[in-house]
Amino acid sequence: MTEQHIYAHEHPETERRREGGFTIWFTGLSGSGKTTIAHLVGPAIEERGPIVEYLDGDTVRTHLSKGLGFSKEDRDANIERIGWVAARLTRHGAAVVAAAISPYEATRQKARELVEDWGTFVEVYVATSVDECARRDVKGLYEKAFKGEITGFTGVDDPYEEPRSPDLRIDTEQHMPEESAEIILAHLEERGLIAAAVTV
Numbered sequence: 001m002t003e004q005h006i007y008a009h010e011h012p013e014t015e016r017r018r019e020g021g022f023t024i025w026f027t028g029l030s031g032s033g034k035t036t037i038a039h040l041v042g043p044a045i046e047e048r049g050p051i052v053e054y055l056d057g058d059t060v061r062t063h064l065s066k067g068l069g070f071s072k073e074d075r076d077a078n079i080e081r082i083g084w085v086a087a088r089l090t091r092h093g094a095a096v097v098a099a100a101i102s103p104y105e106a107t108r109q110k111a112r113e114l115v116e117d118w119g120t121f122v123e124v125y126v127a128t129s130v131d132e133c134a135r136r137d138v139k140g141l142y143e144k145a146f147k148g149e150i151t152g153f154t155g156v157d158d159p160y161e162e163p164r165s166p167d168l169r170i171d172t173e174q175h176m177p178e179e180s181a182e183i184i185l186a187h188l189e190e191r192g193l194i195a196a197a198v199t200v
Helices: 015-019 034-046 057-061 072-091 105-116 130-136 141-146 177-190
Strands: 022-027 052-056 095-099 120-127 168-171
Touching: 022 034, 022 072, 022 105, 022 177, 034 052, 034 095, 034 120, 034 177, 052 057, 052 072, 057 072, 072 095, 072 105, 105 120, 120 177, 130 141, 168 177
Parallel strands: 022 095, 022 120, 052 095, 120 168
Antiparallel strands: none
């Protein structure tokens, strides 16, 4: 692990926020590894006490955001809904693990503001190049987007705005998912959001 691939950004936390739970918000391109890492981090958090709730962007679209399309307005609405639910869960002490492309900086900031009314928001930018995401894509969606067979695909013909100051930046072309999860867990420990792992 090298410092050039991981950046930490601290946010002040009020006493009120510390009384609530926290939300880890994974953002990045499709295929970057958000969900894979999220499902490694979640169980490790639960082993240390907090109840974990998962909010996956694709799953939310089939339920809470059913009927929304992929225009900027609909993408924003989807992320704002995830942020609202994350805030409610955070308020009641849950550890929320949210994974969504969430391509626009302003909407991610809205989600942060909603959550930070009740607890801590940890933005994790899962940084992976378009080429690498395309290489990992078993569904062939990137190939179709490159050929123009599908449009409005984030990272190809629709923008992804990289986070300006994420709490963590994880380069998945430098770190395997398990290592990435350990980096995130160490960050949560440092901020006092989870207990240190018990070693035998």
